[in-house]
Amino acid sequence: MTPALSVRDLTVRFPLAARRRAPRRVVHAATDVSFDLHAGRVLALVGESGCGKSVLASALLRLLPGNAVVTGSAVLAGSPPVDVLTADERVVGRQVRGRRLALVPQSAATSLTPVRTARSQLEEAVCELAPGTDPRARADELAERVGLAPRDLDLFPHELSGGMAQRVVVALALAGGPAVVLADEPTAGLDRPLANRTLQLLREVADAGCAVLLITHDLGGLLRAPEVADDLAVMYASRLMETGPAAAVLAAPAHDYTRDLLGALPAGGLVPIPGHPPELTDLPAGCAYHARRPDAGRCDGGALHTAALHTGGVRSARCRPLAVALC
Amino acid sequence: MLTGRGIVVGHRPGVPVLDGADLSVSPGEVVGLAGPSGSGKSTMARVLGMLLAPWSGEVAVDGVPVTGVRYRVPRELRGTVGMVFQSPRLSVDPRLPLAAVIAEPLRVPGTPTAGRRGAALRDRRVAELAERVGLTADLLPRRPHEVSDGQLQRACLARALAQQPRYLVCDEMTAMLDASSAAGLVAALRDDVATGRLGVLAISHDEDLLAAWADRTVRLTAAAGGAAHRAAGALAPEHW
Numbered sequence A: 001m002t003p004a005l006s007v008r009d010l011t012v013r014f015p016l017a018a019r020r021r022a023p024r025r026v027v028h029a030a031t032d033v034s035f036d037l038h039a040g041r042v043l044a045l046v047g048e049s050g051c052g053k054s055v056l057a058s059a060l061l062r063l064l065p066g067n068a069v070v071t072g073s074a075v076l077a078g079s080p081p082v083d084v085l086t087a088d089e090r091v092v093g094r095q096v097r098g099r100r101l102a103l104v105p106q107s108a109a110t111s112l113t114p115v116r117t118a119r120s121q122l123e124e125a126v127c128e129l130a131p132g133t134d135p136r137a138r139a140d141e142l143a144e145r146v147g148l149a150p151r152d153l154d155l156f157p158h159e160l161s162g163g164m165a166q167r168v169v170v171a172l173a174l175a176g177g178p179a180v181v182l183a184d185e186p187t188a189g190l191d192r193p194l195a196n197r198t199l200q201l202l203r204e205v206a207d208a209g210c211a212v213l214l215i216t217h218d219l220g221g222l223l224r225a226p227e228v229a230d231d232l233a234v235m236y237a238s239r240l241m242e243t244g245p246a247a248a249v250l251a252a253p254a255h256d257y258t259r260d261l262l263g264a265l266p267a268g269g270l271v272p273i274p275g276h277p278p279e280l281t282d283l284p285a286g287c288a289y290h291a292r293r294p295d296a297g298r299c300d301g302g303a304l305h306t307a308a309l310h311t312g313g314v315r316s317a318r319c320r321p322l323a324v325a326l327c
Numbered sequence B: 001m002l003t004g005r006g007i008v009v010g011h012r013p014g015v016p017v018l019d020g021a022d023l024s025v026s027p028g029e030v031v032g033l034a035g036p037s038g039s040g041k042s043t044m045a046r047v048l049g050m051l052l053a054p055w056s057g058e059v060a061v062d063g064v065p066v067t068g069v070r071y072r073v074p075r076e077l078r079g080t081v082g083m084v085f086q087s088p089r090l091s092v093d094p095r096l097p098l099a100a101v102i103a104e105p106l107r108v109p110g111t112p113t114a115g116r117r118g119a120a121l122r123d124r125r126v127a128e129l130a131e132r133v134g135l136t137a138d139l140l141p142r143r144p145h146e147v148s149d150g151q152l153q154r155a156c157l158a159r160a161l162a163q164q165p166r167y168l169v170c171d172e173m174t175a176m177l178d179a180s181s182a183a184g185l186v187a188a189l190r191d192d193v194a195t196g197r198l199g200v201l202a203i204s205h206d207e208d209l210l211a212a213w214a215d216r217t218v219r220l221t222a223a224a225g226g227a228a229h230r231a232a233g234a235l236a237p238e239h240w
Helices: A053-060 A089-096 A118-129 A135-145 A150-154 A162-174 A192-207 A219-224 A246-251 A256-263 A288-292 B041-048 B098-107 B119-132 B149-161 B179-194 B207-213 B222-231
Strands: A005-015 A026-037 A042-046 A069-076 A101-104 A180-184 A211-216 A231-236 A239-245 A304-308 A314-318 B002-012 B015-025 B030-034 B056-061 B081-084 B167-171 B199-203 B216-219
Touching (some): A026 A053, A042 A192, A042 A219, A053 A180, A118 A135, A135 A162, A192 A219, A231 A246, B041 B167, B179 B199
Parallel strands (some): A042 A211, A042 A231, A101 A180, B030 B216
Antiparallel strands (some): A005 A026, A005 A069, B002 B056
């Protein structure tokens, strides 16, 4: 099956302004990131804050600031296939963003216009993204799809509860009928029941046929809702350290970082990871994680190892070959 | 023992958020305080942290009743309870480097670490505190916008520990942080609690965290806070 979005060797760099007598510094925001998003599946991308997760979403939507240097490819399947990283801005703006590739932003409450009702904003999105349909009927249909009563749409953002606002922004993302939905920290700052329901909502979006990329720092939230994520990618200091089916990765992590991250959760024993994540301007040569924790285990300098699982699917991890038992 | 007895307090006249709440924390124990949003967890924290005067009821530190709030509390009493808040960004002066953030309580006039004469001692104490919470020396000259949330929260914890409090009130201290930073902060307090030098009131809506961290957990039911909720016209929890 062709993936809905196939990202290969995506690398994002931000050159910083030169300072006198100091070498010019470059922020390594993403390095050689490769993953596939499939229709009907949720890929969860987890990592500590500041590891470059959100930059990936911005890069795929072409919303990075002008000084960013992006290489690699991200091919959106369909007719015609589009490489969203190199396509003309007019093509991205008129055919891709919102229509084939949509974003669920981080903070629902602040991403709605406070002086307009949810309906007016949703109908505007429908008019813009799906001209020719009856905006009112389509808005009601989208509202129902995300579990809102149509009359809730006539409320202003300050009258919506946090969860209702969250549903409205998901409805906005679905307005253009996208094949791929990127959710950037949709659960940040929400209390637990609300976060769980938001994750469930994204699961439903995937079950309806979208490919979903769920970017989050809340690994505990994913563990509590194991049905939400099909695949998992773990990011550290701009690189993907480990990828694979979520259940397999969480049950038996192959990379030391994934294991330590699970151990830092309350359920894993609250064992902190020694040291701090490195500055992205100043990454050590080779594997950044084993530079932070030389005692964690064997490391071959961060080379990527891939293995096919006998249950289907592919796992990959950096730093050492995957044990046969994990495949 | 840090105790609050029969605490009645609210933010609007006639609408108590807490209606007769009791809570006590002994040195050497971590008490969890859990409850749904709006049940008055943070209000309890502010009362025990001497930031909010209860309408009725009594707050006492090791048997000494607290009179007044904030700067009206006698200094030796005020220093016995430290506080860490949810958002580190909102609880530091963005112009101060982390070393100055940590040193702020040490500059109180009349203490040996105050003023120019206490500078050497103060620097030493800041270095000790930074080490205790896991901040490396290269982070100390940085300003808040140059460090991560987790690193900034570590500085806030160091600041709260600077006056050597006997009790620490952590109001959702780890809610904004990723797992390894949260575990790091909990680990930084572990020794002091184990040796009986510190009692911690850990407020969180994360029951998993409290199960792993707290020796016992007190739950505020919505009953106390529910009245305020209904009066304010807030949505019922099931109507998320």
